[in-house]
Structures are given as structure tokens and as C-alpha cells.
Amino acid sequence: MVPLSAYVAVSAVLFFTGLLGVLIRRNFIIVLMSVEIMLNAANINLVAFSHYLESMAGQLVALFVIAIAAGEAAIGLAIIIVVFRGKISTNVDEMNILKW
Amino acid sequence: MVLVFFSYFALASIAAGVLTVALKNPVHCGLALLALLLHVSGLFILLNAEFLWAVQVIVYAGAILVLYLFVLMLLNLKTDDRYFHSSYLYFLPPAAIGTLYVVTLLLRSPFGGTKGDAPTVAVLQDGDTYAVGIKMFSDYLLQFEVVGVFLLGAIIGAIVLAKTPKPVTEQRKG
Numbered sequence: 001m002v003p004l005s006a007y008v009a010v011s012a013v014l015f016f017t018g019l020l021g022v023l024i025r026r027n028f029i030i031v032l033m034s035v036e037i038m039l040n041a042a043n044i045n046l047v048a049f050s051h052y053l054e055s056m057a058g059q060l061v062a063l064f065v066i067a068i069a070a071g072e073a074a075i076g077l078a079i080i081i082v083v084f085r086g087k088i089s090t091n092v093d094e095m096n097i098l099k100w
Numbered sequence: 101m102v103l104v105f106f107s108y109f110a111l112a113s114i115a116a117g118v119l120t121v122a123l124k125n126p127v128h129c130g131l132a133l134l135a136l137l138l139h140v141s142g143l144f145i146l147l148n149a150e151f152l153w154a155v156q157v158i159v160y161a162g163a164i165l166v167l168y169l170f171v172l173m174l175l176n177l178k179t180d181d182r183y184f185h186s187s188y189l190y191f192l193p194p195a196a197i198g199t200l201y202v203v204t205l206l207l208r209s210p211f212g213g214t215k216g217d218a219p220t221v222a223v224l225q226d227g228d229t230y231a232v233g234i235k236m237f238s239d240y241l242l243q244f245e246v247v248g249v250f251l252l253g254a255i256i257g258a259i260v261l262a263k264t265p266k267p268v269t270e271q272r273k274g
Contacts, residue, residue: 002106004211007143009203010110014117014136016199021121024188029126029172033133036164037117040140043152051147055216056223056235059149060243063232066152066159067247071254073164077171078261084175093185 007048014041028083028090032076039069106146113139124183130169137161148220151229 014037021034043062050058080090086097116136123129141156185191223231236244 002103002146005207005209006106006110007147008206008211010114010143012202012206013114013199016195016202017114017117017121020191020195024185024191025121026183026185027126029168030121030129030183033120033129033168036133036160037120037136040137040160043156044140044143047144047147047149047152049211051149051220052211053213053216054219056218056231057216059152059228059232060236060240062149062152063155063236064243064247066155067251070159070164071251073167074254074258075261077167078258080171080175081262090175 004048004052007044011041011044011048014038014044026091026093028080028092028095029077031092032073032080035072035076036069039065102146105142109139109142109146113143126172127169130165130172133168134161134165137165148223149228151232 018034018037018041021037022031025031025034043065046058046062046065048058050056050062083095083097084090113136116132116139119132120129120136123132137156137160141153141161144150144153144156218231218235
């Protein structure tokens with residue numbers, strides 16, 4: 001029987017990986033992918049607690065998280081396309097059109 | 101046996117996550133993300149969450165990842181030489197130490213709490229999909245509707261954002 005803390009530890013490692021990716025990567029698309037890693041880490045946590053505490057609530061929240069992630073990916077990629085059309089690269093350091 | 105599968109899925113998903121962050125070519129990063137999503141879905145199977153496994157494979161690996169790869173190929177990005185933040189070496193040691201600290205704390209903590217109303221035996225009797233459906237359309241109906249409205253807003257927003265803007269001269273003629 002795998003202990004619950006093992007799942008939580010895996011989820012923590014994945015979450016830190018995603019956080020590091022958001023902080024150090026410069027390509028906007030990879031930053032969005034790192035956000036997906038973090039959402040997946042949260043999902044592992046939710047489902048693990050749902051299984052070990054014998055409640056269905058965690059799985060339902062994980063489903064909603066997946067729906068939110070789908071919306072976030074669609075909007076984020078649309079923003080990337082708009083920014084790229086304005087002849088700006090997808091490098092997050094060069095994206096400063098809202099700065100004044 | 102479960103322990104073997106758990107170790108494989110956990111280590112493979114962590115390795116795929118690190119590769120997603122570390123690889124240079126964005127398409128390779130997308131493929132590493134695909135490996136991560138599939139291994140996480142394997143963890144869901146070990147936790148008796150078959151419905152979430154199916155949703156993870158269909159929605160995440162099937163739809164969201166294809167969206168990412170599609171945009172990557174549409175934009176035809178050239179790979180930068182400096183694809184990391186200029187001072188990323190300063191981020192790595194604190195992140196590694198912080199991860200180790202948090203993982204040690206988590207591995208030592210006794211997790212517990214009041215048990216819910218869905219014991220594993222009862223869930224396995226009718227299937228996980230049945231249990232999720234009953235719960236979703238009774239207690240979580242409002243949240244379900246809110247997520248539906250959210251997705252509609254996301255669709256409309258994405259279409260409005262990504263639509264090709266009409267040239268100004270053409271609008272004046274019409």
C-alpha cells in the first residue's frame with residue numbers, strides 16, 4: 001500500500017518543477033506548459049486525498065481544474081497569437097507593450 | 101505490485117516534468133509534457149479514479165496538448181540561444197533546497213482526517229464514473245453550470261482575440 005505522503009511528495013516535486021519553469025523559461029509557450037505542470041501537480045494531490053479520505057469531492061474539484069486548464073490554454077494561446085502577429089517575439093522579456 | 105507501478109509512474113512523471121522545463125526545442129518540450137500527462141493519468145488509475153484517467157487522456161493529452169503543438173507549428177518559432185532567464189543559476193539552488201525541505205516535511209507528516217461518504221468498496225461496486233456522476237449532478241450542480249459558463253466565455257474570448265483584424269481601409273469603403 002502506497003502511503004498518502006508519497007503521492008503528496010510527488011505532487012510537491014512536480015509543483016516546484018512547474019514553478020521553476022515559470023520563473024526561468026523565457027519562451028511564453030513553455031511558461032504556459034509549466035503552468036499546466038503545476039495544475040497537474042494540484043490534481044494529483046486532490047485525487048490522492050480523495051482516495052485516502054474516501055470522499056468524492058477531490059475528484060470533482062480535479063475535474064473542474066481540468067476544465068479551467070482547458071480555458072486557460074485556449075485564452076493564453078490566443079494571446080500568444082495576437083502578440084506574435086504584432087511582430088513581437090514570444091520571449092517574455094521582450095513583451096512590454098503594456099508598460100508605460 | 102502497486103508500489104512498483106507507483107514508483108514507475110511517479111519517477112517517470114517527475115523526469116518528464118524536468119525535461120519539459122529543461123529542453124531547448126519547444127516541440128520537444130510539448131512531447132515531454134505529453135509523457136508527463138500520460139504518466140499522471142497512470143497515477144489516477146492507481147488511485148481508483150478511472151473517470152479522471154479518461155478525462156486526462158482525452159482532454160489534456162488529446163485536446164490541450166494538440167492545441168499547444170498546433171500553435172507551436174503555426175508560429176514556427178526559432179529557438180533562441182539563451183532560452184533560460186539570464187540569472188537562472190541563482191534560482192536553481194534555492195529551488196532544489198526548498199523542494200528537498202518541503203518533501204522531507206511532507207514525507208514525515210501523518211495525513212489524516214474525517215473520512216467521507218465514499219469508501220473504496222462502494223465506489224468500486226458501481227464504478228468510479230457512476231460515483232462521480234451522482235455526486236456531480238447532485239451536490240456540485242451549481243459549480244458544474246458555472247464551469248460551463250466559464251468555458252463558453254473562454255471560447256468567445258479566444259475567438260475574439262485570435263480573429264484576423266479587418267484592415268481599416270476596407271471598413272471605410274463599406
